[in-house]
Amino acid sequence: AQKITQTQPGMFVQEKEAVTLDCTYDTSDPSYGLFWYKQPSSGEMIFLIYQGSYDQQNATEGRYSLNFQKARKSANLVISASQLGDSAMYFCAIFQGAQKLVFGQGTRLTINP
Amino acid sequence: EPEVTQTPSHQVTQMGQEVILRCVPISNHLYFYWYRQILGQKVEFLVSFYNNEISEKSEIFDDQFSVERPDGSNFTLKIRSTKLEDSAMYFCASSDLSSGGALPTDTQYFGPGTRLTVL
Numbered sequence: 707a708q709k710i711t712q713t714q715p716g717m718f719v720q721e722k723e724a725v726t727l728d729c730t731y732d733t734s735d736p737s738y739g740l741f742w743y744k745q746p747s748s749g750e751m752i753f754l755i756y757q758g759s760y761d762q763q764n765a766t767e768g769r770y771s772l773n774f775q776k777a778r779k780s781a782n783l784v785i786s787a788s789q790l791g792d793s794a795m796y797f798c799a800i801f802q803g804a805q806k807l808v809f810g811q812g813t814r815l816t817i818n819p
Numbered sequence: 820e821p822e823v824t825q826t827p828s829h830q831v832t833q834m835g836q837e838v839i840l841r842c843v844p845i846s847n848h849l850y851f852y853w854y855r856q857i858l859g860q861k862v863e864f865l866v867s868f869y870n871n872e873i874s875e876k877s878e879i880f881d882d883q884f885s886v887e888r889p890d891g892s893n894f895t896l897k898i899r900s901t902k903l904e905d906s907a908m909y910f911c912a913s914s915d916l917s918s919g920g921a922l923p924t925d926t927q928y929f930g931p932g933t934r935l936t937v938l
Contacts, residue, residue: 735919737919737920737921739920739921739922739923739925739926741920741927748931749908749931749932749934750930750931750932751862751910751912753926753927753928756923756925756926758920758921760921797862799862800920801919801925804919805850805917806867806877807854807862809862810861811860811861
């Protein structure tokens, strides 16, 4: 079964600095997708970025990029030039089978002014 | 931009009562999901739904739970007899495709959630 590990329960970063949120995964499937979601204090789950296992390049979406190291089974989220509005919980997730996402425990990111 | 909507945003009910949580998925999406998140914990899969039937369900999704797509737009989760431990945030999600995650169209878009409180 697929598994996601996020080892950082909390991160504190100064505004405008870059931040890396760690995610490692475990799967025996050759074909899979990795996703990052942001959950602000209001509770909704906001999709940020996707990385497919066959993608040759790391995914980028605006200030978000994914540092995908397939051999190490890691898919770290990098947020450049952090903003106060980036303060939230961040979840890494992997597809299991064809139907469901399996989520990690999440990392609470706090951006300090 | 199309989005998943959920109603109500907050539902308070007495233990043993039935609740129905409603979702309107993104209009051209074909796959629908329910997840739940107990306060302070990670998001857990409940059920997936495609072509008017359940595709997969988790151990959490026991006989007290059911899902339905009563018309072309709504997708509902019913809990027949709520328990205290059903208190959680319930998220509906939808996707265009479901091929194991290998394609960006597998991306699941989540609604804002319904916070269910069972007293």
